[in-house]
Amino acid sequence: MPVSPAARRPPTSTGSEGRPVRAGTVAVLGATGKTGSAVAAAALHAGLAVRGTTRHPGQADGPAGVEWHQADALTGDGLTHALTGAEAAYLIVPNVHPAEVEMVDLVAQAATEAGVDRVVYHSVADPHDARMAHHLRKARAETVLRGVRPEAVVLRPCAYQQNLLGAALAGRLEVPYRVSAPFSLVDLGDIAEVAVAALSGQLEPGSTHVLGGPEELTVEDLARTATRVLGRPVTASSITIEQWRSGPGARTQGCALTDLLAMFEAYDQTGFTVDPTPLTHLLGRPPTTWTQLLSKETS
Numbered sequence: 001m002p003v004s005p006a007a008r009r010p011p012t013s014t015g016s017e018g019r020p021v022r023a024g025t026v027a028v029l030g031a032t033g034k035t036g037s038a039v040a041a042a043a044l045h046a047g048l049a050v051r052g053t054t055r056h057p058g059q060a061d062g063p064a065g066v067e068w069h070q071a072d073a074l075t076g077d078g079l080t081h082a083l084t085g086a087e088a089a090y091l092i093v094p095n096v097h098p099a100e101v102e103m104v105d106l107v108a109q110a111a112t113e114a115g116v117d118r119v120v121y122h123s124v125a126d127p128h129d130a131r132m133a134h135h136l137r138k139a140r141a142e143t144v145l146r147g148v149r150p151e152a153v154v155l156r157p158c159a160y161q162q163n164l165l166g167a168a169l170a171g172r173l174e175v176p177y178r179v180s181a182p183f184s185l186v187d188l189g190d191i192a193e194v195a196v197a198a199l200s201g202q203l204e205p206g207s208t209h210v211l212g213g214p215e216e217l218t219v220e221d222l223a224r225t226a227t228r229v230l231g232r233p234v235t236a237s238s239i240t241i242e243q244w245r246s247g248p249g250a251r252t253q254g255c256a257l258t259d260l261l262a263m264f265e266a267y268d269q270t271g272f273t274v275d276p277t278p279l280t281h282l283l284g285r286p287p288t289t290w291t292q293l294l295s296k297e298t299s
């Protein structure tokens with residue numbers, strides 16, 4: 001669903017504060033992060049002007065062409081200023097952040113104060129899964145957001161293919177849950193494409209969209225496919241929680257640690273699968289497969 005210039009709204013005259021609103025300008029919160037930089041890059045590619053927010057504009061590392069603004073969604077510092085003049089805002093909260101609900105509330109209020117026409121919130125698939133506190137926070141944040149901005153569009157992605165891409169390219173998938181658990185991993189590029197459509201006003205106001213990848217694959221399947229596509233061995237193995245805590249998770253503490261351990265337990269029990277049909281409809285084509293993503297890396 002490429003965003004054609006014709007699909008964009010015509011230039012708007014003023015925001016709610018009477019300040020000029022630049023047509024085709026969108027704000028992406030957390031544009032330095034994994035998700036935000038993908039959304040910002042896709043928006044730029046679609047011809048939109050992109051304001052990226054970061055707490056540290058002097059050190060901001062993100063797609064070339066982003067206009068950086070300082071903003072902190074925890075304190076509210078700089079938010080309204082960063083959003084004023086944008087037609088649409090993409091709202092991303094850092095992963096497993098304990099204040100997700102409060103941050104979403106603050107950004108939604110600031111977007112309204114700034115006269116932003118459209119708000120799009122990056123939630124998660126299965127936000128009501130009570131096994132994971134960070135999913136429940138996203139469910140609460142969706143409710144709070146709808147209280148402030150009933151017309152907001154909510155995207156609920158499954159886990160990304162990109163989470164395991166680097167490890168696959170390095171030849172070793174190691175996860176702290178069983179390697180036979182199934183996942184509908186989704187390409188972050190596909191998510192960004194839908195995000196741009198939402199920012200451009202192409203999705204129904206007030207709608208919610210589950211974004212899942214086209215296949216249910218276990219980590220063993222991912223490794224087998226990567227071995228075939230990359231033409232070199234890629235292994236899959238489970239590590240214990242203790243090994244994860246003394247290795248990749250060594251710097252994770254507090255609420256984030258509790259959240260991630262609960263997530264690993266849920267993944268171990270059931271994996272994380274969702275219906276790929278809504279994403280297929282939104283894209284107007286089948287979502288990107290793991291094979292296609294890996295093939296791009298080899299071409």
Ligand SMILES: NC(=O)c1ccc[n+]([C@@H]2O[C@H](COP(=O)([O-])OP(=O)(O)OC[C@H]3O[C@@H](n4cnc5c(N)ncnc54)[C@H](OP(=O)(O)O)[C@@H]3O)[C@@H](O)[C@H]2O)c1
Nearest residue numbers: 030032033034035054055072073074093094095158159160
């Ligand atoms: N990874 C997945 O598979 C997946 C799946 C579904 C949903 N999600 C959700 O996607 C979201 C983003 O995850 P991610 O991995 O892309 O995040 P990330 O790479 O860790 O990026 C987080 C961003 O948040 C910004 N940030 C941190 N503290 C902030 C604050 N106080 N105020 C404003 N911005 C702040 C950071 O910007 P600065 O440091 O530059 O300020 C950074 O750009 C999370 O909510 C996650 O739950 C992820």
